[in-house]
Amino acid sequence: MLFAFLRGLALRNYAMCGFCRLLLGWFTPRQTQAIMPSSIEIYTSWITKQRLLAPPSSLLHDLLQVDIEPLPSCPTDASILWLGDRHTAKKFILFLHGGGFTLNVLSGHLGWCLSAWVHPDLNYRYREDVAVAILDYSLAPSAKYPTQLIEASHALRHVLQTVCPNPSDLIIGGDSAGGCLTAQLLCHLVHPHPHKQAVLPPDTIDLLRNPLAGAFLVSPWLSTSTTSDSFARNSGIDMLSPSMMKKLARDSLEGTSWHSELANQQGGWAMPLEYPDSSNLVGIERIVRRLYVTVGEHEVLRDQGVEFVQRMRAVVALGSGGGGEKSLKKNPEEVVKLDILPEAAHDFILVEGGFGEVGPAMKRMRDWTKTAFAGW
Numbered sequence: 001m002l003f004a005f006l007r008g009l010a011l012r013n014y015a016m017c018g019f020c021r022l023l024l025g026w027f028t029p030r031q032t033q034a035i036m037p038s039s040i041e042i043y044t045s046w047i048t049k050q051r052l053l054a055p056p057s058s059l060l061h062d063l064l065q066v067d068i069e070p071l072p073s074c075p076t077d078a079s080i081l082w083l084g085d086r087h088t089a090k091k092f093i094l095f096l097h098g099g100g101f102t103l104n105v106l107s108g109h110l111g112w113c114l115s116a117w118v119h120p121d122l123n124y125r126y127r128e129d130v131a132v133a134i135l136d137y138s139l140a141p142s143a144k145y146p147t148q149l150i151e152a153s154h155a156l157r158h159v160l161q162t163v164c165p166n167p168s169d170l171i172i173g174g175d176s177a178g179g180c181l182t183a184q185l186l187c188h189l190v191h192p193h194p195h196k197q198a199v200l201p202p203d204t205i206d207l208l209r210n211p212l213a214g215a216f217l218v219s220p221w222l223s224t225s226t227t228s229d230s231f232a233r234n235s236g237i238d239m240l241s242p243s244m245m246k247k248l249a250r251d252s253l254e255g256t257s258w259h260s261e262l263a264n265q266q267g268g269w270a271m272p273l274e275y276p277d278s279s280n281l282v283g284i285e286r287i288v289r290r291l292y293v294t295v296g297e298h299e300v301l302r303d304q305g306v307e308f309v310q311r312m313r314a315v316v317a318l319g320s321g322g323g324g325e326k327s328l329k330k331n332p333e334e335v336v337k338l339d340i341l342p343e344a345a346h347d348f349i350l351v352e353g354g355f356g357e358v359g360p361a362m363k364r365m366r367d368w369t370k371t372a373f374a375g376w
Contacts, residue, residue: 020239029102029141029251039104039136040068043081046110059120071154075197076138078151080158083110084118084131091171091213091373092164093117093132094156096185098176098219098347100248101140101148109134109175112353116365125370133159137181140252145270149184150197156185157205167207168289171214171372175347176301177248179220183272183308186215190283191267195257207287214290214372216365219347222304223273224249230302238299238345245300273304278311285316289375291336292368294361296344309338339364 023032037045047066054061067082086092097109116122117130137143137151156172164170174182189207226242235241253259258270268275284291291312295305313332341348341361349361358366 021241021244024100024239024244025241029100029139032103033139036104039081040079042105042107043068043110043134043136046107050114063118063120071151071158073158074151074154076143076147076151078138078155079136080155081105081134081136082131083113083134084129086131086133086163088129089131089163090128091126091130091169092159093130094152094159094170094172095132095134096137096152096172096174096178096181097134098174098178098221098350100221101145101177101181101252102248104139105134105136106350106354108350108352108354110353111356112349112362115353115356115358116349116362117369122366125366126373131163140248144251145253145256145258146184146193146195148181149188149193149269150195152181152185153188160205167205167210167212168375169373170212171216171369172212172288173214173216173218173292175218175350176221177252179217179305180222180271182215182217183220183222184269186284186288187267187269187272187280189287191269191280193267193269211286212288213375214292214368215288216292216294216368217305217308218294218349218361218365219296219299219301220293220305220308221245221248221301222308223271224253225274226300228300228303230304231300234298234300234302234345238296240300240346242300273307273311278315281311281315282318284312285319285335289335290368290372292339292365292372293337294339294341294349294364296341296346296348298344299346301346302340306338306340309336312336337368339368 044066047064051061051064054064063084069080069082071078071080095113097105113132117132135152135155137148159170160167172182226245231242253270261267261270262274265276268280272280293305293309295302313336316332316335344361349365352359352362
């Protein structure tokens with residue numbers, strides 16, 4: 001709070017930062033998971049509350065239905081929590097929530113999804129209804145890498161095979177660890193992970209002929225390093241700290257194939273920025289038309305998001321050909337958009353969603369979504 005005051009920043013949002021920092025720093029992941037309701041319980045309770053607040057005869061009231069869909073082919077108990085009507089929607093978001101791979105879906109995530117994409121007042125913006133598939137993935141430390149990647153790949157296949165046959169009608173993305181999972185999934189789609197449960201049949205998802213509309217990474221966690229300038233400058237004001245990030249890395253990566261992959265320079269899936277060059281990202285520009293990365297000026301992960309954008313823009317500039325030629329003819333800065341929110345710390349769109357407001361981060365996400373779905 002003191003740092004926020006000295007920098008002339010909005011104290012309410014940074015008070016929320018302080019609370020999140022206390023929660024993540026004071027309790028172990030298992031303690032937090034024992035204290036907090038499950039994702040399904042949070043989702044069900046939130047839907048019930050929002051329905052009570054919506055006028056009974058309104059379209060919003062009709063859209064707010066509990067719709068939980070288990071992933072039938074997934075080797076785990078992962079499921080999709082739907083927001084919006086998946087049966088009538090024409091545009092879709094596959095949402096991968098953040099929380100260091102240790103926290104459930106939060107009400108702020110649900111408020112974000114509603115305000116940014118599903119609320120019926122947005123029809124004019126996207127021209128067609130949007131439904132959001134929120135992946136309820138397994139949590140660390142009980143489930144470690146690459147479990148969440150396996151679940152995300154099965155969720156993507158399921159959405160494309162059941163409700164969204166045209167990939168150009170689908171955007172994938174997430175915040176923080178969900179941004180990491182988004183990057184993992186994109187890397188996996190162009191450089192398949194060797195884990196037998198992660199590998200999908202080659203004809204299951206053909207995104208070279210028809211790329212995804214877009215992918216977004218909000219405050220993405222893409223490296224276990226904590227030595228960047230943004231860590232040094234912002235560790236006293238952000239909701240995340242170097243010690244916290246090291247603990248989360250141990251909880252999700254320790255004892256997994258990440259160590260051998262890193263040593264053998266394989267794939268670069270777990271933490272994409274730890275790969276020695278950008279070759280693990282080559283091909284992503286062929287399967288997704290647009291990328292959106294947003295970070296806060298006052299967050300510790302700021303430099304990771306900026307570096308990811310720099311690497312992806314270099315890949316786009318090289319232009320590897322194949323599918324997605326339409327986007328490759330454009331400027332790399334247009335294909336890979338970077339938004340640095342000047343007054344924000346980590347994941348402030350989540351904070352906005354928790355407060356039920358449409359703030360700067362939400363507005364920018366809406367604008368980019370419109371552009372991605374329009375194919376401009």
